[in-house]
Amino acid sequence: MSIPDIGPRPQAFDLETATIENPNYRTVAWSGKYLQVTLMSIPVGGDIGLEEHPDTDQFIRLDAGRGRAQMGPSKDELTFDQEVTDGWCVIVPAGSWHNVTNIGDAPMQVYTLYAPQHHQPGKVQATKAIADADTDDEPADWSVQPETAPDQHV
Numbered sequence: 001m002s003i004p005d006i007g008p009r010p011q012a013f014d015l016e017t018a019t020i021e022n023p024n025y026r027t028v029a030w031s032g033k034y035l036q037v038t039l040m041s042i043p044v045g046g047d048i049g050l051e052e053h054p055d056t057d058q059f060i061r062l063d064a065g066r067g068r069a070q071m072g073p074s075k076d077e078l079t080f081d082q083e084v085t086d087g088w089c090v091i092v093p094a095g096s097w098h099n100v101t102n103i104g105d106a107p108m109q110v111y112t113l114y115a116p117q118h119h120q121p122g123k124v125q126a127t128k129a130i131a132d133a134d135t136d137d138e139p140a141d142w143s144v145q146p147e148t149a150p151d152q153h154v
Contacts (some may be wrong), residue, residue: 003029003039005122008142019063019111025128031121033144035113042067042108046128047101050075050154055146057115058092060100065108071098075154097152117143118151 003018011030015037018029022039030037042048042065052075060069062084069090072078075097083103084090092098102108117139125131132153139145 003027005029005031007121007140008032015111016063019061020109022109024124024126025131026119026123026125028119028121028123029111031117031119031140031143033142034117035115036117036119036121036139036143038112038114038119040110040112042100042102042110044102044105044107046108047099048110049128049132050097050099052095052097052152053092053114053118054095054149054151055116056118056151057094058098059113060090060092060110061112062086062088063109063111065102065106065110066104067108067110068101068103069098070101071096073097075152116145 003013005028019039022041024041027039029039064086066085069082069084070078071080090100120137121140123137125134
């Protein structure tokens, strides 16, 4: 199932099927003025990547697989540690360092809601390495963005 990111226009699709069938590390499925939906496939032993979004709340839901969610006030102080599986969600408050690691024996399929938009609309990144090296992955000019500190990644 391929979901074209049509920008801030009305959209409806089978989110669970799209998430489970997504083969890419990250696929941006919909980008609105204030919200963005991305689909992710995290390989066995892989992770989303330890990061902090100072002005972005994030909702992560697992539709397949098993993971370990960690969060905390600094990258060296991850005080929240929870195993999560199919049907679980991880809610990341803005300013929290966080990571979700695949601890299962199959790819971990998740979707993420960012508020505000966090990636370039329609962006597809096949692997985490490609995503980490991507220098052209900024939110759309028409999205509403806070005017504060940039995200941090480890």
